Amino acid sequence: MVAEAGVKMVEVENLSISYHGRPALTGVSLAVIEHEIFGIIGPANAGKTSFLKAINRMDLFTPSMRVSGEIRFQGRDVRRWRNVYGLRKRVGVVFPLPVGLPLSVYGNVALSPRLTGVKRKADLDIIVERCLKRAALWDEVKDRLDSLGSLLSGGQQQRLTIARALSQEPDLLMLDEFSIAVDPVTTMKIEDVLKELKKELTIILVTNLVQQARRLTDRTAFFLDGACIEIAPTGELFEGHVQDDRTRDYILGRFG
Amino acid sequence: MAPGDSDDAEAEAEAVTTMFAATELDRSNQKRQALFRLLFLMMTVLLILPVAIILAILVERGSSAISLAFLFTNPTQGMTAGGVFPALLGTVILVTMALIFSVPLGVAAAVYLSEYAADNWLTRLINLAIINLAGVPSIVHALFGVGAFVLFFGFGTSILAASLTLAIMSLPVVIVATRESLRAVPQSFREACWNMGATRWQTIRHVVLPNAVSGILTGVILEVSRTAGETAPLMFTGAAFFLPFLPQSVYDQTMALSLHLFVISTQVPGVPDELPFAVALLLIGVVLLMNSVSIAFRVYLRGKKKW
């Protein structure tokens, strides 16, 4: 493993996750550095989604999920955060299936600021416009901010999700296979967005599209059957300098 | 086979017709099927027809007595003439107060069941309790009302005791209607909110509940119509027949439309024919109207999809 240089946004030590006793992740240790795009690739059921859930403590909503090991977010053990909602506010999440809340587009993006106490319409207007612009959605919805977010197209809803995440002013953005249900044009738009966002926040990108990892990420981790097989700078990984043959086999598409 | 060969083509056509022609068995099956279909249709009609007939009879015999005066004036001559205003008012008061007690409690219970409760023995017990509460005979609710509210808590026979009794009767319907409306909201919405750092309550308040309100309303309207028609729970807890004054406080008794119908049709001598029919018509009219509103609302909602 390459030693990480720089401030650690997320640090994980010997993380194990199981559901009803069935292991999903065993003994994963890694760190995600500030301002990098950290990729996680691997076949289905490798434990990638569980990993993300443990970081922002969404395991609390799944009674069967058991997490052991240490996870530190911004240097602080996530299990010892006293206000778990504050933790989650700093982490934006984008899911595989686009979710437009049944509020207006404006309401979707204004939700998080409102919950944090922003009341004046003028302030909210600024936030909504800024987040929608950064999510590359503004031009398409600026004339219909009142329309229902849940009735937008899939690609628009996914960008709306990103706008919502940005409205939290998060330090970390986690994307879980965001392009599955989204058209290639939107995928490209979002990839451009991510490249821009890297300057302001840290990104963890879980993807089933190996080439997407190659395009976007600085370092990539390969998960397989609940274990982290290896982590390396993306360039090296895709040039073939792997430590484990399975990594190369997966990247080359020999299994998936 | 050569297409031009007419003999062969004829034989082929005949073979096909014979193959797919209805057999004796097919025909008898079809006939039997049609018969049963008709039978069940008749049964359905016979079930529903009485409503129409009853309504027709009520209208025929009672509509002559119905007028605005009927609704808004007091009964006179020992309840054998005049209007039903105090009874109508009483029903409105009782139903409103029952709602005030049952809706917040019922919605809270449904929110617990839909948003918080885990799949364990306690939840099963609660659901069992709801089913049983719904099945308790109305006269037993009346006995409970007497034992608990009239006597034990000392409210006496009063609007308060009667409304509380009615509220407990209505609870199961409110809970179930609310729970179903909450469940109709997709889980993905909740998860999106939770991931943003919203608390459970914030999620419920801003996203889940607003989208369940219409369903809750439908259930509440239904429950209002049921409560307006109840008699037994009122009889000994707060409703009385002959009250000279309108109620001044929640500790007073009140008249009620349902009880009014019961007494004038069974215990008051010299009542002109149209009067009880008119009261029955009024009661059934109010109830059917509210049900229809609830049903129409439901149909309207189905067309307005929000996701």
Next chain:
Amino acid sequence: MRSSSSVHGPGRMDELDRRNLDWYVDKAVQILVFAGGISAIVFIIGIFVFIAKEGAGFIFDTLDIKEFFTSPRWRPTSDFNPTYGAFALITGTASVTGMAMLVAIPFSLGAAIYIAEFATGKTRETLKVLVELLAAIPSVVWGFIGLSIMNSLIIQIFDVPVGLNILNAGLILGLMAAPIMTTIAEDALKAVPDRYREAAEAMGATRWQITRRVVLPAARNGLLAAVLLGVGRGFGETMAVLMASGHAIHVPTSIFDSVRALTATIAAELGETAVGSDHYRALFTLGIFLFLVTFVINLTADWIVRGPRRQ
């Protein structure tokens, strides 16, 4: 390099990681709704406790179980020797409920089959709405109908002196219980997976054959539950039975006999009793009996629907 959203030192973290109002409100709501949730349990237990409390005196002092269940002599107001034999009342309830089921079961089942298996689209919706409206009619209105319309009808058609009897109350009760039974039965039929029907259809069966041989057996549990709930409804109905079954406390020998049901007895007599008297307590004891019977019926229906195995 530290940026605006950089990692904070441990001290600063404690400052930022604070439980705010939202956190406390959320916890408070959690407690409130939990209270709401268990209120159902509290009330059902409360109902039993309060009626048992009022009836307890009778049960422990005066009640003779044998007399209660086997003697038809319900004479609580007799000066010399009040007796509390509920047998006539029990047969009154049973006969009226039985008559009601005789009418309701076939018709409800027929209607449920038609609506679930034969009717389509608009027809089905309309029929369901009509059944719902039938269910909405208040029991006192049904009682009044029994008292006025059915009464004269029965006297005319059957040439009997009194029209308030088992037949009257039974028919009315049947019409009252039918909508609920139809709805539950229809749900049970709809719950049978379509692939059963499709498989049978592929073999060339007609709608009726499919219904009879595939759907009905598969829906057996739900249908049984529908019947049970209908019985429970009939058992617990008060006003309609009070007004339409007449007032004679005796064991019936024909459907033209007037009878008195348990529920009607309570409704008719409670107003005349003094709080705490034997009669009063005896009526509460009838209430306890009603509560327990409907409790068992509901429990059984629920158990049947869930399937005898543990879920």
